[in-house]
Amino acid sequence: MASIKYLSTRDSSKRCISSSEAILRGIADDGGLFVPDKFPNLSSSFEKMKELDYKGLASFILGELFSDFTIDEIDYCTQNAYNTFKFDKGIVKISTYEKTSFLELFHGQTLAFKDMALSILPYLMKASIKKHNIKDKILILTATSGDTGKAALEGFAGIDGIDIIVFYPKNGVSNIQERQMLTQKGENVKVVAIRGNFDDAQSAVKYLLSDACINGKLKNKGYMFSSANSINIGRLVPQIVYYFYAYFNLVKNNVIINKENINICVPTGNFGNILAAFYAKKMGLPVNKLICASNKNNVLTDFFNDGIYNKNREFYTTISPSMDILISSNLERLLYHLSGEDPCYVSSLMDSLKNIGKYSINEKIKASLNDFYAGFSTEAETRKEIDRIFKKHSYVIDTHTAVASAVHNKYVAATGDNTHTIIAATASFYKFFRDVYSSISDKYDKNKDDFTLIDEMKKISNVNIPQAISDLKTADILHNTVIDKGDIVDSFINIAKL
Numbered sequence: 001m002a003s004i005k006y007l008s009t010r011d012s013s014k015r016c017i018s019s020s021e022a023i024l025r026g027i028a029d030d031g032g033l034f035v036p037d038k039f040p041n042l043s044s045s046f047e048k049m050k051e052l053d054y055k056g057l058a059s060f061i062l063g064e065l066f067s068d069f070t071i072d073e074i075d076y077c078t079q080n081a082y083n084t085f086k087f088d089k090g091i092v093k094i095s096t097y098e099k100t101s102f103l104e105l106f107h108g109q110t111l112a113f114k115d116m117a118l119s120i121l122p123y124l125m126k127a128s129i130k131k132h133n134i135k136d137k138i139l140i141l142t143a144t145s146g147d148t149g150k151a152a153l154e155g156f157a158g159i160d161g162i163d164i165i166v167f168y169p170k171n172g173v174s175n176i177q178e179r180q181m182l183t184q185k186g187e188n189v190k191v192v193a194i195r196g197n198f199d200d201a202q203s204a205v206k207y208l209l210s211d212a213c214i215n216g217k218l219k220n221k222g223y224m225f226s227s228a229n230s231i232n233i234g235r236l237v238p239q240i241v242y243y244f245y246a247y248f249n250l251v252k253n254n255v256i257i258n259k260e261n262i263n264i265c266v267p268t269g270n271f272g273n274i275l276a277a278f279y280a281k282k283m284g285l286p287v288n289k290l291i292c293a294s295n296k297n298n299v300l301t302d303f304f305n306d307g308i309y310n311k312n313r314e315f316y317t318t319i320s321p322s323m324d325i326l327i328s329s330n331l332e333r334l335l336y337h338l339s340g341e342d343p344c345y346v347s348s349l350m351d352s353l354k355n356i357g358k359y360s361i362n363e364k365i366k367a368s369l370n371d372f373y374a375g376f377s378t379e380a381e382t383r384k385e386i387d388r389i390f391k392k393h394s395y396v397i398d399t400h401t402a403v404a405s406a407v408h409n410k411y412v413a414a415t416g417d418n419t420h421t422i423i424a425a426t427a428s429f430y431k432f433f434r435d436v437y438s439s440i441s442d443k444y445d446k447n448k449d450d451f452t453l454i455d456e457m458k459k460i461s462n463v464n465i466p467q468a469i470s471d472l473k474t475a476d477i478l479h480n481t482v483i484d485k486g487d488i489v490d491s492f493i494n495i496a497k498l
C-alpha cells in the first residue's frame with residue numbers, strides 16, 4: 001500500500017504531514033487546505049471491493065488514503081461510526097427511476113448527508129490524538145449553513161477531550177434545522193446564532209483557526225483548534241466511500257454493467273460533496289461527467305462556464321438553505337489539482353478572492369474543467385421538480401435534491417447524454433417539509449403548526465416520520481445566544497475565556 005501524505009494547497013515548500021496530523025489541524029497555518037500528495041488507483045481492487053458491505057468498503061478506502069492509521073484503528077472508527085444506532089440498516093439507500101438513481105445519504109441521526117462524514121470524524125480525531133500523544137484538548141470551530149452544525153454537534157457531543165462551538169446564520173436555516181441545533185444536549189457543546197449569512201460565519205471561523213495570536217492564547221489554556229467543516233480532509237475522505245458503494249450496488253443489481261461510465265450530479269454549496277466524487281473518479285471510479293448543481297446562488301455555475309469566480313453579487317436566502325453559499329471553500333482543492341499542483345498559483349487566486357472578491361483562471365485550467373458540467377435551478381424550477389418527481393414516481397425529494405434533479409434535466413436537454421446518473425440525495429424532505437409540502441399539494445396550509453403538517457406529510461408521502469423529527473416535538477431549547485456578524489471573533493474570545 002502506497003503511503004499517502006498531505007500538504008497545503010498554498011505551501012510552496014510542499015512540506016508533507018501525515019493524514020492524522022492533517023485531520024487534527026483541520027486547516028494549514030498558511031490558510032490553505034490539506035490535500036493528498038497522490039491518489040491510489042483502486043481499479044484493480046474492484047472485484048474485492050464489490051463484495052464488501054458499507055463498513056468494510058469504508059475501511060478499505062479510508063485505509064488507502066489515511067495510510068498512517070493501522071487497519072485496526074480504521075476498523076474501530078468505521079464500526080463505531082456506522083452502527084445501527086446511528087444509521088438505518090444499510091447505511092445508504094438507492095432509489096432508481098429509469099436512467100437516474102437517487103443515492104439517499106440522509107439515513108443518519110440528523111437526516112442529512114453530513115452524517116456520513118461527521119459520524120466518523122470524532123473517532124478519527126480521537127485516534128489521531130492518541131497516535132500523537134496529544135495532551136491538549138481539541139476545540140472544534142464550525143460554521144454551518146444548517147446541516148453541518150447539527151451533524152457535528154451530534155457527532156462530538158459527550159466526546160471526552162473535545163469541545164465544539166457552532167456558528168449558524170439566524171435567518172438562514174430551516175425551522176427544523178434550527179430546532180435540531182438549539183435542542184442539542186452535552187456539556188461540551190455551544191451553539192451561537194449570528195445575524196449574517198453562512199459566508200460571514202465561515203470567514204470568521206477560518207480567520208480564527210489560522211490566527212497565530214488566538215492560537216497562541218488557546219495553547220496557553222491547554223487547547224488546540226480543529227475544524228469539522230469540509231475544509232477538514234477527515235470530512236472529505238469518508239464521502240468518497242458512498243460513490244464507490246453506490247456504483248457497485250448498481251452493478252450488482254444489473255442497473256449498469258461493470259466498468260460502465262456513470263454521471264454523478266450533486267447539489268453543491270461548499271463544493272465538498274462533489275469534490276469527493278471528483279476524488280472517487282481520480283481513484284478509478286468510471287465517471288463521465290460530474291454535474292455541479294447550484295441554486296439561485298449560482299456563483300459556481302458562472303465559474304464553470306466563464307472561468308471567473310466572482311462573489312461580488314447579491315446573496316439569496318433560498319428554500320435550499322444548505323447551499324446558500326458564495327464562497328465555496330473546497331474549490332481551492334480542485335484548483336490545486338487542476339493547476340498541476342501549483343501552490344503559488346492557488347495562493348494568487350485566493351489572495352485575489354480575499355482582496356477583490358474574485359479571480360479568473362488561466363486557459364489551461366479552463367480546458368481541464370471538462371470533467372464538469374454546471375447549472376443552476378431557480379426557486380420555481382426547484383419546486384416544480386419536487387412536484388414532477390412526486391407525480392411521476394410517488395417519490396418525495398427534498399429541496400436540495402430537487403435542485404440537483406432539475407439541473408440534471410437541463411444537462412440531459414442540453415447534451416442528449418443519457419448516461420446513467422447518480423443524484424446525491426442529501427437530506428430528508430422532513431427537514432424542509434414546508435417548502436416540500438407546498439410544492440406538491442394545494443392542501444398545504446401555512447397557518448397549521450409544524451407537527452400537524454408533518455403528520456399530513458407522512459400520509460401524502462407514505463414515508464415514516466424519522467425519530468429525530470418526532471423527538472423535536474418535546475425537546476427543550478438549550479441555547480439562546482444571538483450575536484451580530486461583526487462580533488464573532490469577540491464572542492469567541494468570550495466563550496473560550498481568552
Ligand SMILES: *Cc1c(COP(=O)(O)O)cnc(C)c1O
Pocket residue numbers: 112113114146147148230267268269270271272273274322323400401426427
Ligand atoms: C451541505 C449540504 C449540501 C452542500 O454540500 P457541499 O458539500 O457543501 O457542497 C447540499 N445539500 C444538503 C442537504 C446539505 O446539507
